[in-house]
Amino acid sequence: MIAALTQDSTLLATILATMLPFVAFLVIMVFARNHRGLSAGLSIGAIMVSLLGAVFLLTRHWQLEVPIQYLGRWLVSGDIHIPFGFLLDQPSLLMLTIVATISFLVQIYSLGYMAGDAGFSRYYAFMSLFAWAMMNLTLAPTMVQLYIFWELVGLSSYLLIGFWYEKFSATEAGKKAFVMTRFGDVAFFLGLLLALVNLGNLNILEMNSPQVTERMSPLLITIASLLIFGGIVGKSAQFPLLTWLPDAMEGPTPVSALLHSATMVAAGVYLFGRLFPFFSHSATAMAVFLAIGTISMLLASTMAMVSRDIKQVWAYSTISQLGFMIMGLAAGSYFSGMFHLTTHAGFKALLFLCAGVFIHVFETNDVFEIGRRGGRRLKVPMICTVIGAAALAGLPPFSGFFSKELILAALADLKNPLWLVAGLLGVFFTAYYTFRLIFIILRPEDILDETGIHHDHGHGSYWLMGWPLILLAAITAVLGFFEGTLEDFFKAQQFIPTTGGGHHSWLSFAALGTAGAGVVLAWIEYGRRSATRIGFAERIAPLNNLFAERWYIDRFYRRFLDVFIYGMVSRGFANNDNKVIDGGIDGLSRGTVATGRFTSVLHLGMIQYRLLTIFVVIVLLALYFFF
Amino acid sequence: MIVPFGHVLLLAGLLFLMGMVCMVVRRSLIMILLGVEIMLNAAAIILVGSSLLWQQLEGQSIVLFVFAIAGAEVSVGLALIVWAHRQTGSVDPRDFNRLK
Numbered sequence: 001m002i003a004a005l006t007q008d009s010t011l012l013a014t015i016l017a018t019m020l021p022f023v024a025f026l027v028i029m030v031f032a033r034n035h036r037g038l039s040a041g042l043s044i045g046a047i048m049v050s051l052l053g054a055v056f057l058l059t060r061h062w063q064l065e066v067p068i069q070y071l072g073r074w075l076v077s078g079d080i081h082i083p084f085g086f087l088l089d090q091p092s093l094l095m096l097t098i099v100a101t102i103s104f105l106v107q108i109y110s111l112g113y114m115a116g117d118a119g120f121s122r123y124y125a126f127m128s129l130f131a132w133a134m135m136n137l138t139l140a141p142t143m144v145q146l147y148i149f150w151e152l153v154g155l156s157s158y159l160l161i162g163f164w165y166e167k168f169s170a171t172e173a174g175k176k177a178f179v180m181t182r183f184g185d186v187a188f189f190l191g192l193l194l195a196l197v198n199l200g201n202l203n204i205l206e207m208n209s210p211q212v213t214e215r216m217s218p219l220l221i222t223i224a225s226l227l228i229f230g231g232i233v234g235k236s237a238q239f240p241l242l243t244w245l246p247d248a249m250e251g252p253t254p255v256s257a258l259l260h261s262a263t264m265v266a267a268g269v270y271l272f273g274r275l276f277p278f279f280s281h282s283a284t285a286m287a288v289f290l291a292i293g294t295i296s297m298l299l300a301s302t303m304a305m306v307s308r309d310i311k312q313v314w315a316y317s318t319i320s321q322l323g324f325m326i327m328g329l330a331a332g333s334y335f336s337g338m339f340h341l342t343t344h345a346g347f348k349a350l351l352f353l354c355a356g357v358f359i360h361v362f363e364t365n366d367v368f369e370i371g372r373r374g375g376r377r378l379k380v381p382m383i384c385t386v387i388g389a390a391a392l393a394g395l396p397p398f399s400g401f402f403s404k405e406l407i408l409a410a411l412a413d414l415k416n417p418l419w420l421v422a423g424l425l426g427v428f429f430t431a432y433y434t435f436r437l438i439f440i441i442l443r444p445e446d447i448l449d450e451t452g453i454h455h456d457h458g459h460g461s462y463w464l465m466g467w468p469l470i471l472l473a474a475i476t477a478v479l480g481f482f483e484g485t486l487e488d489f490f491k492a493q494q495f496i497p498t499t500g501g502g503h504h505s506w507l508s509f510a511a512l513g514t515a516g517a518g519v520v521l522a523w524i525e526y527g528r529r530s531a532t533r534i535g536f537a538e539r540i541a542p543l544n545n546l547f548a549e550r551w552y553i554d555r556f557y558r559r560f561l562d563v564f565i566y567g568m569v570s571r572g573f574a575n576n577d578n579k580v581i582d583g584g585i586d587g588l589s590r591g592t593v594a595t596g597r598f599t600s601v602l603h604l605g606m607i608q609y610r611l612l613t614i615f616v617v618i619v620l621l622a623l624y625f626f627f
Numbered sequence: 628m629i630v631p632f633g634h635v636l637l638l639a640g641l642l643f644l645m646g647m648v649c650m651v652v653r654r655s656l657i658m659i660l661l662g663v664e665i666m667l668n669a670a671a672i673i674l675v676g677s678s679l680l681w682q683q684l685e686g687q688s689i690v691l692f693v694f695a696i697a698g699a700e701v702s703v704g705l706a707l708i709v710w711a712h713r714q715t716g717s718v719d720p721r722d723f724n725r726l727k
Contacts, residue, residue: 605724607659612651 010057011070014086017053017100018139020046022132028125039121040111043128047104050135054100058093065492067205069141081201087141090493091273091338094486095138098345099263103131105468106258109353112464113254113360123163123252130156134263138270143192143202146271150188150235153267154181157259161251173247180244184234191227194220208277208495218282225285228275229292236268236322238296243554245319246303249311253356256311261318261352262345269325269341276334277495289330294422297323299551301429305436305537306547309365310355313437317392317430318348324407324426331419333410334496335487340403342486343479347391347400350384350472357381357465358441367437371444382441384469389438391476393431394515401511402480408511412504424514431518436535439527628679635676642669656708656718660701667697 024046032038061068067089074084107127114123133152140146155178162174196202198216206212212221232238237245248260259265272279272289279285297320304316321344329337358370358381376382391400404427411420490496525535538544549555601609643666650662671690678686712718 607720607723608651611659615647615651 010060010068010088011086013053013056014070014088014139017050017057017096018086018132018135020049021128021135025125025128025132028121028128033121036120039124040107043124044104044107044111046128047100047107047131050131051097051100051104054093054097054135057088058097061088061093062489063492064089064093069205071141075144079200080196082142082144083203084145085141086139087204088139090490091270092138094338094342094489095266095270096135098342099131099134099138102258102262102345102349103127103134105471106254106349106353109257109356109465109468110252110254112462113356114252119163123160126156126159126163127258130160130259130264134267137267141204143195143204143207146204146274147185147189147192150231150267150271151185153264154178154185154235157181157248157264160255160259161248163251163255167250169247170250173244173250177244177248180241181234184230184232184241186230187227188231188234191224191230194224194227204274207275210277210495212278213281221278222282222285225275225279225282226288228271229279229285229289232268232271232326233292234268235271236265236326237319238268238292238323238326239299240553242296242300242319243550243557246312246315246550249309249315253311253352253359256315257349257352257356260315261348265318265322266341266345269322269329269337272326272329273334273338273341276329280332286330286332290327290419293323293326293330294419294426295323296320297327297426298422298429301426301433302537302547303550304433305429305535306544308367310358310367310370310437311352311365313367313433314348314351314355317351317434320426320430321348321392324404324423327419327423328407328410331407331410331414333406333413335490336403336406336410338490339483339486340407343391343399343403343476346472346479347388347398347476350469350476351388351392353465353469353472354381354385354388357469360465367440368444371441372446373448375441375444376447380466380469384473385441386438387473387476389434393434393519394427394511395431395519396512397477397480399476399479402483405508405511406483408507409504412507424510427511428514428518431515432522435519435522436526439522440533443527443529445533628676632676632680635672639669639672639676642666642672654719654721656711656720657705659720660704660708663704664697664701667693 021043024042028039028042032042067087069085069087071083071085073081075082107124110123110127114120117123130153133149133156137146137149137153140149158174158178161177162171164170192202195207195216198220199206199212216224234241245260245265249256251260279289300316300319300323304313304320307313307316321340325337325340325344328340357378358375359365361378362370362373362375364370364373387398391398394401394404408420408423408427411423414420521536526533537547546552602613646662646665646669648662649665650659653659653662671693674686674690674693678684708718711723715722
């Protein structure tokens with residue numbers, strides 16, 4: 001096997017790229033917990049090798065025609081064969097590169113951000129664990145392996161959200177994230193079981209092949225698709241399981257940048273892309289997905305419009321953009337969703353990292369505070385934030401403009417114009433809340449003097465935090481122009497139904513117009529010198545409350561939990577535990593004690609009890625002998 | 628025999644049972660001794676009855692021995708009860724329970 005490894009450089013690169021972070025995790029957790037430099041070095045070294053491996057694989061297999069699979073025998077039971085291994089085709093190679101790049105940049109950034117933290121080594125161990133799990137998820141050839149690493153990614157998310165575990169809100173948020181995504185994963189697993197029973201195995205290439213329609217009826221495909229989509233709803237924080245993501249901002253900002261904007265929550269959309277041919281067989285399911293994506297997008301945009309916390313705005317934005325990606329995929333255009341996934345990973349990570357710099361310097365998450373204390377004086381983060389925001393709002397020439405164009409084109413191809421209107425409305429809201437935040441920081445009402453910023457970290461950590469920002473901003477600026485090459489890259493992928501899209505020349509102007517309108521509205525309300533700094537949504541108190549309370553979804557969940565789960569189910573189980581199980585054991589012990597007390601009576605010096613015993617025995621013997 | 632042997636057995640049995648009950652139930656050492664006496668008398672009735680049944684005199688001579696032994700035993704027992712009463716001040720068997 002070693003000979004095979006050294007001869008096949010692809011296999012070697014794949015194994016090194018995916019396994020080294022796991023090795024780093026183990027080594028750090030076992031040996032290097034107290035050595036901060038060693039832990040960071042191990043983790044960053046592993047992810048650097050992963051990045052080199054991913055880039056090598058991507059460039060070597062740029063002209064891939066047939067997917068490459070490496071499979072090892074793993075689960076065999078009767079007719080069911082589920083192997084373990086790697087699947088290399090266009091989406092997995094691209095996603096691997098995205099994950100490796102952003103993991104690398106975030107880990108470099110964390111050297112500056114997390115410096116001085118008590119759990120520094122633990123942080124890097126969990127980062128490596130996450131990188132390992134995410135990369136194996138992208139390269140999984142079977143749904144079972146993907147599910148395993150899906151859960152592992154959820155685990156590392158839980159560990160990293162609750163990283164500062166002394167803080168109660170952080171542990172609560174971690175628990176909430178894990179339980180909510182787990183809830184979606186139950187549906188996911190049921191869908192997988194349905195597919196397994198009907199297809200005999202869960203190989204992704206087989207699930208995507210056209211022969212699936214012969215073995216599964218359309219109804220079964222629809223049900224399986226809807227169930228699997230439950231997992232996507234949980235992981236990508238779509239309606240109705242979207243409230244865990246804003247709470248997940250309790251974790252460190254690099255964690256938010258890596259997991260909850262670019263990679264982990266994108267795993268849901270990646271799964272959608274993975275099973276795109278399978279889902280395409282069922283028009284009903286795609287329609288449901290389109291609806292859920294639209295609802296999530298619009299809902300989250302409204303929530304972002306009234307939020308004061310910088311990380312929460314980007315969190316709602318992530319939910320909204322993921323909904324937008326799902327809209328594009330569900331409308332039938334594979335490439336638009338995958339391209340927006342790529343560009344979004346870039347600029348959302350950029351936005352979060354810039355937010356991290358502001359939070360690190362000013363020690364507050366509040367946007368108005370950051371503006372007031374002189375946020376605009378930090379040149380590099382401010383410029384990078386503006387670049388990221390422009391990409392997010394869909395302004396040319398940044399990458400977001402190109403990818404949003406594609407999705408809107410896909411929506412325009414649908415029969416019902418409602419979806420396109422919803423998409424354009426989403427673009428308007430996105431531009432509005434993004435530039436609301438920018439103008440609050442850029443043009444605050446009053447601004448404190450220089451004493452607001454403290455320079456006690458020295459320039460070293462600022463450079464560490466600065467370079468990833470600059471790199472990501474550069475990527476955001478140029479990635480849009482690679483649309484053509486990426487489209488060619490994806491053309492060779494098998495089984496993707498090609499959509500003949502009409503060319504809508506008016507679409508670019510419509511998209512630019514709505515984005516521009518959003519920016520202008522934000523300027524009028526927040527940017528002008530005479531601006532009131534109260535948004536139109538904040539003026540209407542019921543709307544403000546509705547958006548600020550996340551459309552009362554959390555309240556609903558809380559009430560549901562309290563009444564049903566804690567009130568009935570938990571109470572029933574607790575009673576069972578106390579009265580039946582404990583009561584039984586206690587009764588047994590009480591009975592034993594009572595029996596002991598009873599029989600100990602015979603050991604007393606009580607004459608008459610002993611006499612009674614003697615007489616009873618004599619009578620019984622007499623009865624026995626004479627009858 | 629004037630009465631059927633069965634009646635003699637029944638009488639003696641009932642007397643024995645009553646002696647047992649007296650020994651077990653009464654809360655006085657003297658009553659325990661009394662119970663012993665009743666049981667001995669019951670045994671004596673059986674012995675006399677069976678000697679009449681089988682027309683042999685040994686049964687009745689055994690009864691004489693039994694009475695002598697019963698008298699000796701009662702004297703020793705009463706002496707012990709008097710000593711016990713002097714030691715603890717009561718004749719209740721429950722008060723002599725030193726094995727807790």
